Amino acid sequence: MKVILLAAGRSKRAKPIEDKNFLRFCGKYLIEHQLDSLQKAGFTDIIVMGGAHNLQQLRKITKKFTNQDSGQIIVHEQMKLDDGMAGAILDASKITGDDDIFIVSSNDVVDQKAYDLMFKASQNGADSYLLAYKVEEYFPGGYIKVDTDSSSESHGQITGIIEKPGEGNEPSNMVNLVLHLHKNPSELYQTLRETSSDRDDRYEVALDKLMKERKFQAVPYEGYWQPVKFPWHVLDLMDHFLEKHTDDQPNIDPSAQIAASATIRGNVKIAPGVRVLDNAVIQGPAYIGENTIVANNALVRGSIIGKNCVVGYSTEIARSFIGDDCWFHTNYVGDTVMGNNVSFGAGAICANLRLDEKEIKSGEDHNKVSQTTGRNKLGPIFGDNIRIGVQTSIMPGIRIGSNSMLTSGLTIAQDIAPGKFVKAAAPSQDLEILDNRAQLDPNARDEMKQHLTDD
Amino acid sequence: MKVILLAAGRSKRAKPIEDKNFLRFCGKYLIEHQLDSLQKAGFTDIIVMGGAHNLQQLRKITKKFTNQDSGQIIVHEQMKLDDGMAGAILDASKITGDDDIFIVSSNDVVDQKAYDLMFKASQNGADSYLLAYKVEEYFPGGYIKVDTDSSSESHGQITGIIEKPGEGNEPSNMVNLVLHLHKNPSELYQTLRETSSDRDDRYEVALDKLMKERKFQAVPYEGYWQPVKFPWHVLDLMDHFLEKHTDDQPNIDPSAQIAASATIRGNVKIAPGVRVLDNAVIQGPAYIGENTIVANNALVRGSIIGKNCVVGYSTEIARSFIGDDCWFHTNYVGDTVMGNNVSFGAGAICANLRLDEKEIKSGEDHNKVSQTTGRNKLGPIFGDNIRIGVQTSIMPGIRIGSNSMLTSGLTIAQDIAPGKFVKAAAPSQDLEILDNRAQLDPNARDEMKQHLTDD
């Protein structure tokens, strides 16, 4: 049995997040969490399908897994990324031989239990097994249709997958997630090869054909499921990992230095080398990465902070996912997703609430349609290697592309493409410089000072 | 004896404050404070004259008084608000019958003692009694003229009221406040009816006539007096009520939750359900209303905060009156008056001092003349239901009308009418977006970090 972990996607809809596989949740890359779960469930032979854009990083990450006794992980390149999932499976087939395969998408995050269920189910007599997620309300995905005719030969088997049937027309309460286990997959490979490569849904079309000939079984699953498609899904995932990976009590590495006046409360994990300075507060759930500094008066709550960050003086980071090497200084960062190496000038602010407190929209698809986010609190989204000037504000849901710089004193209410340098256009930066005719009263301050500390 | 409490005024000069009667000082509406004082002095039968704009709210507030044993309070509608004080008295006369009346303006706030003095004085033999406030320096009001001729029959009686006589021409050091007690008021009613309703000063004209026939007595008073005409008078009243209603020691309701690291010092009253979070400081005098949160690192001093407010992270509120349901987040609010349901985005600031530190002017009257405030520290004034975007600054003395929204990053130096949505006009929001040619040194931060916590 070989796992084909599909990780070659280019995260287009997650932009400006560069590659969701490499987001680190509580110290581990997302793909590490998935590899861990697969190995724990008993899937020890894994092919990670990458693309030219992430192959090197995937190899680096999987190296330590490969050195373990727990199995073998090979990173394999998908040559034509436009061939999508079908292309990835066919490329993988060059090294799977006739082995059974377990196809897993890196776009879906599920509990360990889902992998366990698939591992156990695979010992039954069906040809293919699909993870079937039980939904409680309508979700615009692919619904699993099962033969419920008890007199039928195929009773209990999957007979089709109905894409977005519309509310009320669902053939079941089970949605198809891409955790698909196929025994003797040569027929699948053949069918994929015979399906036109122009089609986006080549794999789905192939499944549809196979279901008519082979026995497909649904593996019902009720636990955690989170797709990772849009950037704000990172916040949902963060909540999941914070809850999963930490405790009711602070878990502080002994090498961390915590000021006596600092407060660390609740479900907080603090990695080695962290320094927490005077009067800082970390309110769980929270994760603070290696060698990060949480400076004077800072407040971190409901957030993941990566490694080597500086949460500077008088900065609040609330309900946000922050990558590595990010620097802050007297900032507010709320409900924000941020890549690596982003720096904020003093006083820069992430707005996270509309004035009318309505749902925040973010970005536009190729049809110029703004995407709904389902959130009325959402900050901006940042890629990697970004610099923000002092006093600059960025509006809710705005996306700032990697390698961009925003100068000081701006109000950013539009998405910024990667690699841009943004400043105020003249004349919005024009000053009027007059002679100063005001006279200051040298004694005015004395009286004011008098009242400063009255009690 | 019936009190006629004049509360139908539309607070035009106090705008954007909606109705000064309903400002809550230390948990009680201003009009409640006045009703309390009247009842304590022995005036148990009260007619509150309201207008269509505030009748419902007046009825709601007075309901609890009416249920008490202490007397009866009726809210009565003045039909034509443009008829002013004379109209209110005549409308009230429909239910006073021939009872003696005590006319009290809700525009003046005085000590309990003033009501007590009036109550006692009314047992003397005069026909009418006016509260006479002793001034120490010239004030542009109505001065009481008393017959000082000891041989005169009317010796000691009031013979007239001189409006704004000009400094040096005052007929006495006593200013007329509208706490007027009239016995057998039918003659007053008749005179009012006979005075042209075109006149603004109909009541004053009527008094003038009556003084020639009836015996008017001044009731001298030296205690607290504060007119409530302009919005900044709310700050004067606040100081009064803070001083009056609290103690040298904090008075904290047992249901309040106070973090161990929070500091509460001096004359501070904390209502039920309040939460004070880590490192917050409340420096007396101060009042914190029911269920309000004073969050991490916040500083509140010399202020009244209403109920259900959130004084968020790293916010300072100094010498300000804040209504109910107001939210702040890393803001500075100084010397400011604010209605209910006002929210500030992070980093928004109330400026409260001119650069030249001179007196702040506020608003314009119908002649486009800016009003002097007598203050060199005064923040902006806010009505109800207002939203302020992140990083927006509002200049000293500026008035923001109810139901308005100001977007982010603005500098507001003009009054904003009610119900407006304010944003930067293009091109003041134009950005110039260039290609970013800067190269970042990956090691630059290491050295900086080295120095961060050196000691």
Place this chain on the structure above:
Amino acid sequence: MKVILLAAGRSKRAKPIEDKNFLRFCGKYLIEHQLDSLQKAGFTDIIVMGGAHNLQQLRKITKKFTNQDSGQIIVHEQMKLDDGMAGAILDASKITGDDDIFIVSSNDVVDQKAYDLMFKASQNGADSYLLAYKVEEYFPGGYIKVDTDSSSESHGQITGIIEKPGEGNEPSNMVNLVLHLHKNPSELYQTLRETSSDRDDRYEVALDKLMKERKFQAVPYEGYWQPVKFPWHVLDLMDHFLEKHTDDQPNIDPSAQIAASATIRGNVKIAPGVRVLDNAVIQGPAYIGENTIVANNALVRGSIIGKNCVVGYSTEIARSFIGDDCWFHTNYVGDTVMGNNVSFGAGAICANLRLDEKEIKSGEDHNKVSQTTGRNKLGPIFGDNIRIGVQTSIMPGIRIGSNSMLTSGLTIAQDIAPGKFVKAAAPSQDLEILDNRAQLDPNARDEMKQHLTDD
């Protein structure tokens, strides 16, 4: 022996710093530090050469020295400031008579040891003595050339000073600093008189002539040396004086009031009358001047704060030199040099780092060439009597002239001349005021509040 302390320079290149002699380091004017050192070394008879612009202040400062037993200090006016150093010496010669002279520039700060070395060396048999600073790498100054021919009559004597020889062409590793002691200076005076007064380098030319006739000896010196030419040199000096004048342990005057929750750590000196309020942190090295208030949550580190300042609520001052009577309120001030009586509105920020983290340039010389600073962290530089509006940001290395005011919400990226009033030019301050059509959900806040203090 008379010291001629040259203090008439107009600090042109240090602008907007008004007069570097009057910068107070750790409670003492720079010129006091120099006078102290001279007296300690044994130089008791001192002529301070001033100009019309600083004579009065020099007299005030030196008065207390003159009253001491330690010697006599006379302030003497240089009449033609354009005549430079030569002019100052010749003006001084009118009162030195034939006494030996020790010429000291106030532009160079050296250790006590340098003065001691000069005092001791002067008892040898040479005619003139120049302090010779040993450099370890090339510095663009005047290098001392010594006769190294052991057979020569003038072996070991200085034979010339080579100005900026270029790296690799240095005649020695010794740079000439203006601590020059001349015995029998009448010949020097004569030579100066004979040298054309059109030349900038009149004194240097005179020395060159004299070296051919008289015996000049180098006094080698390896200790601290800091020129005070550009404003950022003040930061270098600050580091020096902080290190020199304080201790590993806080040194707090008993009259200072320190809140129990405040933290004072390391090499910190606190002058009389200082108040440090709740949760403030002062991290050494730091000096806090008389009667200054460090308010709630403020952080001061690596800085000198003058007297009568207010470091207001939630303000960070890092690695900065702050004069007297400066006020802050929720500001960030980093790597900044500031004169006296400068006030910041809430939220105003000193930017101290370029977005590209490269070296900061500051100002322009008469050829419009920006000056390199050798620093990648440098805030703006402020003169005296300046007011900054709320939310205004000033970019790194920008110079703000004395007696200027900057209004609110500006981003200042250009030098501001003295005596200016700066505001946004229309239309960059134009607002668009529309009707507000947004509807607020009265219950939205309840749910948000629910999550505020969850743990």
